Amino acid sequence: MASELHQFIHLLFIGVVALFPVVNPIGTAFVVMPYFAHLDRVGKKRAVGQITLYAFCVCTVTLIVGAWILKLFGLSIPVVQLAGGIMICRMGWEFLSSDKDETWVRVHFQI
Secondary structure (H helix, E strand, O other), rough: OOOHHHHHHHHHHHHHHHHHHHHHHHHHHHHHHHHHOOHHHHHHHHHHHHHHHHHHHHHHHHHHHHHHHHHHHOOHHHHHHHHHHHHHHHHHHHHOOOOOOOOOHHHHOOO
16 A cells, blocks of 8 residues: 555656646746636636646546556557657747747737
8 A cells, every 4th residue: 555655646746747847837827817817816716726626637537547548559658758758849849940920929928
């Protein structure tokens, strides 16, 4: 039992450390903030509570069902980690080498 608890805490810590830079809650707060501008303080707290609950539910279901889904498709955790890293690198490269007009940045961030 102690070994399983230790493994769970280790995986939880690794998950938070791995997802924090990708999700970037501090940077995302500035993007999401305009959507909450029309809400009062109580409404904002309720919306944040609902978002937290939904995110917790998605993470919990993924934790429980995720291993089964990976086994179903014959995948392992290192393969998924490698694919995720490749996708993040690809997205970063596309942002750096894009020749598109960047009007969407001005529209979304009101520059």
